[in-house]
Amino acid sequence: MSILNLHQTETTASDGTAVRLVYDPEADILELFFGANEPATGVELTDHIVLRLNRQTQRAISLTVLHFSILAEHTEYGPRSYPLTKLNEVPADLRELVLHLLTSAPVSQFLKLSHFQASPTKRIPFTYVESPPSVAAARFSSVKA
Numbered sequence: 001m002s003i004l005n006l007h008q009t010e011t012t013a014s015d016g017t018a019v020r021l022v023y024d025p026e027a028d029i030l031e032l033f034f035g036a037n038e039p040a041t042g043v044e045l046t047d048h049i050v051l052r053l054n055r056q057t058q059r060a061i062s063l064t065v066l067h068f069s070i071l072a073e074h075t076e077y078g079p080r081s082y083p084l085t086k087l088n089e090v091p092a093d094l095r096e097l098v099l100h101l102l103t104s105a106p107v108s109q110f111l112k113l114s115h116f117q118a119s120p121t122k123r124i125p126f127t128y129v130e131s132p133p134s135v136a137a138a139r140f141s142s143v144k145a
Helices: 085-089 092-102 133-138
Strands: 005-012 018-024 029-034 041-044 049-054 059-066 111-119 122-129 142-144
Touching: 041 085, 041 092, 049 092, 085 092, 092 111
Parallel strands: none
Antiparallel strands: 005 018, 005 142, 018 029, 029 059, 041 049, 049 059, 111 122
């Protein structure tokens, strides 16, 4: 049996939601769990970011960020941004719920939303991973599971 070397920390989001951050340094995956776990639907936002949400309660359950250290990296021009191209593949009602959750706490504390104005009538949503001290702490506070 192998031992997982996970780094874990807990914090409280600006809306009072308990947030548990679990970072796997070997896989470079950050998982953020918002409050109690419950049945959820996973929605791919990009090839590397998945939001799990409960459609009935309209609540974000968790956020998974693959290749976290790369996605959270800042460049000379600011944070790396990624188009939310996968949102075009979900039904309109689910897309609206996802956009609402992305712009609301607790998700908006860790994942920022912006857009590119492709034309006067077409906006392409973009996101970038915020790396506040609580997220950085998840990479250093070790818990063996």
